[in-house]
Amino acid sequence: SNFNKKKISLLPNRRVLKYFFIIIFIFVFLVFTYYELRNKDRFYNIIQNLSEKFNYQFLNIEINSLNRVNQSDVLKILNKYISKSIFLIPLNDISKSLIELNWVKSVNLSTDFKNKVKVQIFEHTPIGLFFYNNQLFYFSADGKIIDKFREKINENFIIFHGKQVLKEANNFLDSLDKIENINIIKEAYYINQRRWDVKLNNEIILNLEEKNIEESINNYIKLIEKFNKSEILLIKNMDLRNNEKAIISFK
Numbered sequence: 299s300n301f302n303k304k305k306i307s308l309l310p311n312r313r314v315l316k317y318f319f320i321i322i323f324i325f326v327f328l329v330f331t332y333y334e335l336r337n338k339d340r341f342y343n344i345i346q347n348l349s350e351k352f353n354y355q356f357l358n359i360e361i362n363s364l365n366r367v368n369q370s371d372v373l374k375i376l377n378k379y380i381s382k383s384i385f386l387i388p389l390n391d392i393s394k395s396l397i398e399l400n401w402v403k404s405v406n407l408s409t410d411f412k413n414k415v416k417v418q419i420f421e422h423t424p425i426g427l428f429f430y431n432n433q434l435f436y437f438s439a440d441g442k443i444i445d446k447f448r449e450k451i452n453e454n455f456i457i458f459h460g461k462q463v464l465k466e467a468n469n470f471l472d473s474l475d476k477i478e479n480i481n482i483i484k485e486a487y488y489i490n491q492r493r494w495d496v497k498l499n500n501e502i503i504l505n506l507e508e509k510n511i512e513e514s515i516n517n518y519i520k521l522i523e524k525f526n527k528s529e530i531l532l533i534k535n536m537d538l539r540n541n542e543k544a545i546i547s548f549k
Contacts, residue, residue, distance in 0.1 A: 349383035460488030
């Protein structure tokens with residue numbers, strides 16, 4: 299019997315070869331690109347050169363007004379990147395450096411993607427002075443020590459003493475909000491981590507009631523009006539821990 303004969307080609311057709319070579323080319327291109335981009339210096343140089351050519355360099359700095367932070371310290375950090383491509387400015391690294399400066403609470407950085415970096419710095423607000431190791435330090439409402447006290451600045455802060463006092467100082471000040479003559483207090487001592495003594499500007503020491511500070515100080519204000527100036531100079535201490543009576547000690 300006769301068998302039908304079929305011609306079989308072992309070579310792929312042209313279309314398959316075409317797609318095969320295209321895929322190989324794309325693969326090689328991607329591998330080459332990957333290894334090129336892994337070389338950061340080369341990649342950065344390309345970006346830097348393009349930025350210089352088309353004027354996309356970091357040249358201008360805009361900083362919000364500052365009260366405590368030294369602007370020269372801020373500029374010292376930023377000036378290291380002047381003339382660098384605006385696309386290569388390491389905003390995260392700059393933020394971390396700025397946060398380490400005294401008085402800096404938080405930072406917002408942004409660029410205009412042309413030539414300017416905008417710097418917005420939020421500063422700590424001091425609420426008092428902390429006495430430690432014979433030195434005075436500013437501290438914030440959350441109990442964070444901010445910076446060493448600058449003696450040349452005229453500021454009316456209460457000086458706080460005592461163990462764990464930074465944790466309770468803000469609550470103490472809140473309890474004084476309704477007292478009109480708050481400025482009479484010079485220093486505050488946190489006693490046994492539960493109650494307060496205060497030294498007034500006239501050097502009189504008050505022992506305050508543990509839970510009702512406001513009432514104790516108001517009792518002092520009412521009581522002191524009964525003394526003349528010469529008598530006040532003789533008073534050393536007033537124990538106001540019992541709001542029903544006061545125990546006065548003289549010098």
